[in-house]
Amino acid sequence: MADPLIIKICGIKTLEMLDVAIDAGADMVGFMHFVRSPRHVTIERLGTLISEARGRIETCVVLVNPDNSCVAEVAALGPDWIQLHGPETPHRVEAIRAVAGVEIMKVLPIGSADDVTHVASFVDVADRILLDAKPPKGADRPGGLGETFDWELLKALDPSIPFMLSGGLTPQTVAEAIKTVRPYGVDVSSGVESAPGVKDKQLIEAFIRNARSAV
Numbered sequence: 081m082a083d084p085l086i087i088k089i090c091g092i093k094t095l096e097m098l099d100v101a102i103d104a105g106a107d108m109v110g111f112m113h114f115v116r117s118p119r120h121v122t123i124e125r126l127g128t129l130i131s132e133a134r135g136r137i138e139t140c141v142v143l144v145n146p147d148n149s150c151v152a153e154v155a156a157l158g159p160d161w162i163q164l165h166g167p168e169t170p171h172r173v174e175a176i177r178a179v180a181g182v183e184i185m186k187v188l189p190i191g192s193a194d195d196v197t198h199v200a201s202f203v204d205v206a207d208r209i210l211l212d213a214k215p216p217k218g219a220d221r222p223g224g225l226g227e228t229f230d231w232e233l234l235k236a237l238d239p240s241i242p243f244m245l246s247g248g249l250t251p252q253t254v255a256e257a258i259k260t261v262r263p264y265g266v267d268v269s270s271g272v273e274s275a276p277g278v279k280d281k282q283l284i285e286a287f288i289r290n291a292r293s294a295v
């Protein structure tokens with residue numbers, strides 16, 4: 081577990097909620113650039129959000145199976161991280177990392193013991209690993225669905241691999257998740273919203289307070 085624990089609030093769309101996350105003590109914010117997401121922000125808005133956040137908090141842009149031109153366009157805005165939340169292979173993650181020139185967080189969906197065995201092949205090609213719930217069949221997007229997974233599956237993971245945990249975390253569950261899984265960091269999106277895509281100040285503050293109290 082990182083000391084201190086890394087807390088990422090993902091799916092920020094407004095400058096107001098950016099300030100809320102910073103003031104509440106988050107370490108990272110995530111911005112979605114994926115049109116099917118209720119948290120999608122345009123390239124223009126990404127530029128504004130990243131500029132406003134620079135020097136105040138780490139920024140991460142979430143992309144799903146992006147092509148090289150999308151990666152280059154986003155990287156030019158100067159985020160600290162790009163999060164790859166699609167079916168990118170280790171080879172593709174390596175190629176994107178070379179194009180982007182920023183740190184890469186690779187998300188791996190966990191739904192079975194078999195999924196846990198795939199994590200090791202991404203350790204050398206990504207700068208950080210984020211473990212999320214596997215989306216249900218037929219879902220229109222690979223994340224941000226508030227789905228949790230069986231944390232017990234992670235007992236089979238090589239303990240030397242640092243990872244962040246996401247997937248349906250909420251202010252009510254984050255402390256138990258941290259105590260059970262001992263992650264490097266935690267990431268939340270829908271669990272701090274009053275409706276899909278609408279972040280809530282009190283929920284963000286409670287999530288961060290409860291996460292810090294569990295360490």
Ligand SMILES: O=C(O)c1ccccc1N[C@@H]1O[C@H](COP(=O)(O)O)[C@@H](O)[C@H]1O
Pocket residue numbers: 090091110112114116117118119142144165212221222223224225226227246247248249267268269270271
């Ligand atoms: O938020 C989305 O709509 C989204 C769309 C496509 C890929 C990832 C997405 N969200 C990310 O999923 C995890 C977990 O979210 P949740 O806490 O379960 O809602 C997080 O990194 C989101 O930013």
